[in-house]
Amino acid sequence: MSTLALTPWAFDWRSPRARGQVPSRIVPNVPARGPAVQEVAPDDAALVAQASAGSERAFSMLYRRHARYVAGVAYRLLGGDAELDDVVQETFCDAHAALASLNEPAGLRAWLARIAVRRVHKRLAKRRRWRWMIGEAAQGAPLVSDPAQRQRVDALYEALGTLPADLRLPWTLHHVEGETLPDVAAMCEVSLATAKRRIAEAAERLERKLQP
Amino acid sequence: MKPTPPDDLKASLEPPWDEVREQRVLGRVMDEQRRRAAASAGQPGRRRVAAGVAVVFVAAAAAAVLVVQRRAHVMSTPAVVASAGASAIAPLTAPTSGDREQTMALADGSQATLVREAGLQVEEQRADRVRIVQKRGEVRYDVRADPSRDFQVRAGGTSIKVNGTIFAVRVSADYVEVRVERGKAEVDDGARSRDLVSGESLRVPIHVDGSTDAGASDPDSTPDPWARAPLPQAPSAASLQADADSARVAGNNGEAAVALRKLVALHPKDPRVPGALFTLGRVERSRGRDDESARAFERCVAAAPKGPLAADALAEAAASWASAGATAAAKADAAKYLSRYPDGPSAARMRALASP
Known part of the structure; x- marks a missing residue:
């Protein structure tokens, strides 16, 4: 019997946002040296406008502001590190190409997440096809900073690896990323009802997989 | 049992995403954007x-x-044969001048990037056969892998045959130099051939009549680059970057600095150089060598004055000079920053340094 089965996880099904844990906003880097001067960084909307006009500097500032977030989302969705650089690169290349079409620059982060989800979806689907065709071994689970959780996380990602991307992504976005159901629907570019149905189906399949 | 991950799972699943990695991916993003822009402009x-x-x-x-x-005539005559479809995708001849780079998309999906007064002629390009004659300058070829296609470049009497390889050919008045960045290339002058693998390069002298030096057989005469001269096997920029990253992760900033300096010295044209110099600035600062740090940041600015790191590097150079006690240099860099980026994110800090 796996550790996973012996120690059921107590889990609050509400997302961090629903629990009032609003993610803090990224604070601009404060230089370690030099005079302590308050620096006011331009907001996303201003940088999006400049980057759309061709400013590489503005785009690189946007990248620096959001790359870690995109990398985190992609890492947990992919369940590993191997394709992370490629996904982050593709996400920002796609974003750059479509920046002018972004209607609400203030919603840049959510927009980037949608692009990243789309990119991860393609890779997971491809990975699944290869596994079906040539029996490729499943990708490893992500590294876990807390050793006590490693066995459970390995089991979880092994089970997630058996799910199609359409089910895996909404479940992971909701239960690991802590996104609300409407946000999951938006990120997966499906209706709210579809998102709920897919999350429920993924939960059911995972439950069967994780049965002792 | 419900599949219920623990509350803090997200927090414990943070990717190994550090500043170096972030910088590396940014470099790839910017390169890709420039490549797309160049492709669409062409x-x-x-x-x-x-x-x-x-x-x-x-x-x-x-x-x-x-x-x-x-x-029968075409099969026997080495005349310029390019299909009409192919000529629509890439010009038959493509010269460039100065430092401006020009990327040609070839019909088989491969690419040729022309730099340094380069000139080449696409003699033939079909799905199963590509023949390019490089006349002068430096061209970097990114050849798509396809075992069924025969891809050859001829330059100064030397032919280079590849498949799924990234390599560069430089033609000067005295020699043809072939450098392989990824994959394998077969270099042949009709008399001898040698396989080059990733990280290797070969320089073949050209005689006045245009033929290469492959025929030199007298062991007492000038060194024969094919048979006797050891291949320069400099570590690749990618491996040096990886060495520097590993050293930094291990907390060995001295080794990291050595690897970064070697990267810059051995691969001065590599797109990683500005990022390597920026990282070197940080590494030297963490070693307490503020003057070296400032110089590295200044070199980063010089390497890519309009690059994404230029503004930050200039500000960091000023800060490092200030820490090193070189007030005049700090002021000069701060003033330079303010003139170039009056509304930059470090403008307030630079104003304080420029007029303490």
Whole structure:
């Protein structure tokens, strides 16, 4: 019997946002040296406008502001590190190409997440096809900073690896990323009802997989 | 049992995403954007493409008839043979001048990037066969892997045959130099051949009559680069970058600095150089060598004055000079920053340094 089965996880099904844990906003880097001067960084909307006009500097500032977030989302969705650089690169290349079409620059982060989800979806689907065709071994689970959780996380990602991307992504976005159901629907570019149905189906399949 | 991950799972699943990695991916993003911009700038508009396709279609039909009629002649004559479809994708000759780079998309999906007064002629390009004659300058070829396609570049009497390889060929008045960045290349002058693998390079002298030096057989005469001269096997920029990253992760900033300096010295044209210099600035600062840090940041600015790191590097150079006690240099860099980026994110800090 796996550790996973012996120690059921107590889990609050509400997302961090629903629990009032609003993610803090990224604070601009404060230089370690030099005079302590308050620096006011331009907001996303201003940088999006400049980057759309061709400013590489503005785009690189946007990248620096959001790359870690995109990398985190992609890492947990992919369940590993191997394709992370490629996904982050593709996400920002796609974003750059479509920046002018972004209607609400203030919603840049959510927009980037949608692009990243789309990119991860393609890779997971491809990975699944290869596994079906040539029996490729499943990708490893992500590294876990807390050793006590490693066995459970390995089991979880092994089970997630058996799910199609359409089910895996909404479940992971909701239960690991802590996104609300409407946000999951938006990120997966499906209706709210579809998102709920897919999350429920993924939960059911995972439950069967994780049965002792 | 419900599949219920623990509350803090997200927090414990943070990717190994550090500053170096972030910088590396940013470099790849910016390179890709420039590549796309260059590719789109080199292509005509949609209407022109549509018109070109129509013309090409008719020309291809006519060419097909000619090819059938003159097949024996074409097979035996090394004349310039380029299909009409191919000529629409890439010009038959493509010279460039100065430091401006020009990327050509070849019909088989490969690419040739021309730098340094480069000039080449695409003699033939079909799905199964590509023949390029490089006349002068430096060209970097990114050849798509396809075992069924025969891809050859000829330069100064030397031919280079590859498959799924990234390599560069430099033709000067005295020699042909082949450098392999990824994959394998077979270099042949008709008398001898040698396989080059990733990270290797070969320089073949050219005689006045245009032939290469492969025929030199007297062991007492000048060194024969094919047989006797050891291949320069400098570590690749990627491996040096990886060494520096590993050293930094291990907390060995001294080794990291050595690897970064070697990267810059051995691969001065590599796109990683500005990022390596920026990282070197940080590494030297963490070693307490503020003056070296400032110099590295200044070199980063000089390496890519309009690059994404230039503004940050200039500000960091000023800060490092200030920490090193070189007030005049700090002021100069701070003033330079303010003149270039008056509304930059470090403008307030630079104003404080420029007029303490």
